[in-house]
Amino acid sequence: MPEGDTIHHAAKRIGAALLGREIEAIETPHPRFERDRWPERLDGRAVRSVDAHGKHLFVRFEGDLTLHSHLRMTGKWGVYARGERWRRAPHRAWLVIRTAEHEVVEFDGPVLELMTDSRTRFDRRLAALGPDPIADDFDETAFLRRLREDDPTRGIGDALLDQRNVAGFGNIWKAESCFLARIDPWRRVADVTDDEALGIIRVARPLMRESAERGGRIVTAPGGEWDTWVYERSGRPCMRCGERIRSRGQGDDNRTTYWCPGCQE
Numbered sequence: 001m002p003e004g005d006t007i008h009h010a011a012k013r014i015g016a017a018l019l020g021r022e023i024e025a026i027e028t029p030h031p032r033f034e035r036d037r038w039p040e041r042l043d044g045r046a047v048r049s050v051d052a053h054g055k056h057l058f059v060r061f062e063g064d065l066t067l068h069s070h071l072r073m074t075g076k077w078g079v080y081a082r083g084e085r086w087r088r089a090p091h092r093a094w095l096v097i098r099t100a101e102h103e104v105v106e107f108d109g110p111v112l113e114l115m116t117d118s119r120t121r122f123d124r125r126l127a128a129l130g131p132d133p134i135a136d137d138f139d140e141t142a143f144l145r146r147l148r149e150d151d152p153t154r155g156i157g158d159a160l161l162d163q164r165n166v167a168g169f170g171n172i173w174k175a176e177s178c179f180l181a182r183i184d185p186w187r188r189v190a191d192v193t194d195d196e197a198l199g200i201i202r203v204a205r206p207l208m209r210e211s212a213e214r215g216g217r218i219v220t221a222p223g224g225e226w227d228t229w230v231y232e233r234s235g236r237p238c239m240r241c242g243e244r245i246r247s248r249g250q251g252d253d254n255r256t257t258y259w260c261p262g263c264q265e
């Protein structure tokens with residue numbers, strides 16, 4: 001699943017393709033949108049801004065209309081030069097926004113909706129999102145408040161995946177940030193101090209922001225043949241202490257957590 005940095009990077013690329021450009025056409029090839037008349041409703045409107053919060057992406061048009069997307073496990077945004085071959089089959093496109101130079105395409109949904117700008121502020125699902133570590137200002141107090149309101153018996157790794165606590169963490173950032181902060185992802189939230197919880201976020205933020213800027217694969221460990229410290233390195237020796245990295249499903253969704261029993265406590 002794309003994590004927050006991937007979505008922020010997509011927002012940046014989409015913005016570069018659409019801001020200040022004339023929209024030549026909007027198409028919604030997916031049958032689900034047959035009656036929604038988006039092309040008519042968005043006709044002649046320029047794109048005002050493209051932004052992200054956690055894993056949610058917003059294309060905001062003039063006149064109070066905003067496209068909201070969440071890619072979940074399957075979706076993808078593509079930005080192509082006109083005439084360039086798309087990297088997914090055309091029948092999988094839910095939305096195409098065309099300018100003289102680019103095609104911006106959303107493939108495979110699954111959450112794509114047109115809403116008023118004010119609804120994006122009051123929508124319950126969106127209002128419930130926690131602070132975003134990629135945002136210029138991350139509200140540490142709000143994060144701690146949400147974490148303390150959460151189930152204290154939950155493992156901190158699991159709590160970090162809950163978008164109501166912090167918006168944008170996925171499985172990779174969870175595992176890597178806990179490693180870098182030397183916190184065992186299985187430790188109960190009740191046993192993690194405020195400083196320790198903030199330590200995880202503070203180590204993640206610059207890396208996530210850099211990744212959002214750069215795009216491509218997530219890289220948390222320096223140099224050479226590896227990209228990550230623990231993620232998908234189960235059974236291999238820890239590069240910090242030599243202990244064998246472990247992995248196990250965690251939380252209600254049983255998402256695999258990776259950690260080093262030697263240097264994460």
Ligand SMILES: [Zn+2]
Binds near residue numbers: 242
């Ligand atoms: Zn270790």
